[in-house]
Amino acid sequence: DAGITQSPRHKVTETGTPVTLRCHQTENHRYMYWYRQDPGHGLRLIHYSYGVKDTDKGEVSDGYSVSRSKTEDFLLTLESATSSQTSVYFCAISEFSGSPTSYEQYFGPGTRLTVT
């Protein structure tokens, strides 16, 4: 199994509070991703990173920010949580060295966030 951990695994927070989720990898992969999973929508990309301090928006980035100061850590921040951000959040990593043979995304165990 790819070495990906997410913390916390479960969190309940109130509307309007800031929340930070952490993704940590031990694989030294260049690419890291944050997705949210909601019933009927599959996984939707929030933000991704293609290197330290290099990030870009995904399809559902409003209300979220990210930071990556080290290769192994990718943080997702909800500046002011809303009920619509209640979801399961997954971190993923990937590497692409030029040869596609081993190319895929590896997923963490997920964080269940409830905003009340």
Add this chain to the structure above:
Amino acid sequence: AQSVTQLDSQVPVFEEAPVELRCNYSSSVSVYLFWYVQYPNQGLQLLLKYLSGSTLVKGINGFEAEFNKSQTSFHLRKPSVHISDTAEYFCAVSDRNNFNKFYFGSGTKLNVKP
């Protein structure tokens, strides 16, 4: 941006019966294709992937999928399912010009009945 369609949100099937889970994608450019499985309260695990070469791809747990470029499809099949195959299955696509972005379908819940 790509779009991925999994037409069946739920598929009930009896144990030992064959199953096909459908996936269609929008892009006409060259793509990489993936099927992931998610068991309850777990992350996603790769079942199989098509990167190039043979259009019939074999994966773990007896699953296989066939890439059909003309129909922009990548349907997942298993000739005989087990109770343990009960899970949600996600199709994903990335295009070769923007490979670091994956686009996922909405998922198909496979319910295998005894």
